Amino acid sequence: MNTLEARQVEKAFGRTHALRGLSAKIEPGEIVAITGPSGSGKSTLLHCLSGIMRPETGEVHYAGERIDTLDEAARTKLRREHFGIVFQFGRLVPELTAVENVALPLLFDGHGREEATTVARAWLEEAGAADVADARPAELSGGQLQRVAVARALITSPKVIFADEPTGALDSVAGERVLSLLLGAARVNSATVVIVTHDNRVAAYADREIVLRDGVTAGEVMA
Amino acid sequence: MSIGHILLGLLTERPKHGYELKREHDERLPGAKPLAYGQVYATLQRLQRDGKVAISGTAQESGPERTVYEITGEGTADVHRWLAEIEQPAPFISSPLFARVVLALVAEGSADGYLLRQRSAHLERMRELTARKSSAGASVGELLAADYALHHLDADLRWMETARQRIDELTREIRA
Numbered sequence: 197m198n199t200l201e202a203r204q205v206e207k208a209f210g211r212t213h214a215l216r217g218l219s220a221k222i223e224p225g226e227i228v229a230i231t232g233p234s235g236s237g238k239s240t241l242l243h244c245l246s247g248i249m250r251p252e253t254g255e256v257h258y259a260g261e262r263i264d265t266l267d268e269a270a271r272t273k274l275r276r277e278h279f280g281i282v283f284q285f286g287r288l289v290p291e292l293t294a295v296e297n298v299a300l301p302l303l304f305d306g307h308g309r310e311e312a313t314t315v316a317r318a319w320l321e322e323a324g325a326a327d328v329a330d331a332r333p334a335e336l337s338g339g340q341l342q343r344v345a346v347a348r349a350l351i352t353s354p355k356v357i358f359a360d361e362p363t364g365a366l367d368s369v370a371g372e373r374v375l376s377l378l379l380g381a382a383r384v385n386s387a388t389v390v391i392v393t394h395d396n397r398v399a400a401y402a403d404r405e406i407v408l409r410d411g412v413t414a415g416e417v418m419a
Numbered sequence: 420m421s422i423g424h425i426l427l428g429l430l431t432e433r434p435k436h437g438y439e440l441k442r443e444h445d446e447r448l449p450g451a452k453p454l455a456y457g458q459v460y461a462t463l464q465r466l467q468r469d470g471k472v473a474i475s476g477t478a479q480e481s482g483p484e485r486t487v488y489e490i491t492g493e494g495t496a497d498v499h500r501w502l503a504e505i506e507q508p509a510p511f512i513s514s515p516l517f518a519r520v521v522l523a524l525v526a527e528g529s530a531d532g533y534l535l536r537q538r539s540a541h542l543e544r545m546r547e548l549t550a551r552k553s554s555a556g557a558s559v560g561e562l563l564a565a566d567y568a569l570h571h572l573d574a575d576l577r578w579m580e581t582a583r584q585r586i587d588e589l590t591r592e593i594r595a
């Protein structure tokens with residue numbers, strides 16, 4: 197089973213202890229929100245769970261395998277094959293058009309350019325961003341960037357979807373649409389979803405919430 | 420705001436009978452407390468006395484014969500006057516959440532446990548509302564009512580987080 201688990205994970209940046217012995221377990225198909233105040237370690241946890249970052253101590257397990265000890269190449273392979281990641285602010289490749297950005301994961305997977313582009317256009321359509329398919333990231337609004345980033349994360353039908361503040365603040369009906377798209381696609385594939393958010397209304401879309409405070413889950417905070 | 424204004428507002432569409440007004444009130448304002456039929460009847464009597472509605476006939480569907488009311492010119496003017504006003508922003512300082520936080524500090528020295536439990540209850544309610552909102556066939560009224568409730572619960576949660584941080588900071592200052 198594709199269970200995702202962090203065990204006593206610690207991660208520091210210089211003297212800042214972003215994660216301080218954090219443990220969390222996420223079951224396959226679960227939709228989990230990671231919430232907490234700014235600076236509480238949400239993004240760092242997401243990066244450790246998705247193999248982008250390696251914690252200094254503790255362990256990260258995915259599908260019965262320890263992944264924090266894998267080398268860079270093996271973790272990259274794991275991410276490409278199993279994970280879809282929506283970064284905060286989208287992080288699209290600025291030189292490529294929206295449709296090229298969305299097609300990228302398929303090209304890495306060895307699909308032909310034409311096929312990849314056709315599928316990418318369909319995903320952009322699904323994400324309500326068909327009209328900006330040929331625009332470059334610099335020409336897109338925040339909401340459009342997020343939709344393109346969501347389409348790119350979903351195109352490989354990942355087993356786990358990680359999203360860091362995918363809607364920014366959910367102050368628009370457009371943000372709800374991005375979220376529905378992401379969760380709808382996840383449901384179709386019985387994918388696990390891990391959403392980092394500081395917005396309670398986004399957290400309410402999840403089955404469960406993990407509250408972070410100062411690098412640990414809220415229940416564990418010492419007085 | 421009063422039931423009178425709501426009934427008058429619903430009557431601006433076309434003449435309706437009392438039972439129809441009750442049903443529409445309950446359906447179109449899904450967050451509101453359902454109206455008792457007696458309340459509707461008494462309000463219509465008062466509106467008629469004040470010249471804001473008039474009897475326009477009777478209707479018989481399957482049940483008993485019902486009196487149909489129509490809005491008068493005076494009633495229409497009243498609705499628009501009402502819509503031109505605003506609701507007084509409520510101060511909300513008498514919230515039971517607020518009382519519990521203060522008394523948890525007084526009686527137990529910490530509100531952390533309470534705040535976490537309350538957060539989880541609030542979020543559970545928000546989950547229910549979100550699920551209802553996302554379900555197919557939700558009416559505009561249901562969507563608006565769910566949004567309204569979600570925003571208010573969200574405001575509570577944000578206040579609770581601020582309260583936690585505020586208490587943390589003050590406690591640290593006292594200890595230092």
Ligand SMILES: Nc1ncnc2c1ncn2[C@@H]1O[C@H](COP(=O)(O)OP(=O)(O)O)[C@@H](O)[C@H]1O
Binds near residue numbers: 209232237238241
């Ligand atoms: N690359 C980095 N370099 C230095 N400090 C970092 C870096 N990434 C995160 N931090 C620090 O680690 C803490 C946790 O950050 P982060 O995980 O981004 O929190 P969140 O996503 O909850 O806002 C913060 O104090 C932040 O400043």
Ligand SMILES: [Mg+2]
Binds near residue numbers: 238239240284360
């Ligand atoms: Mg972050």
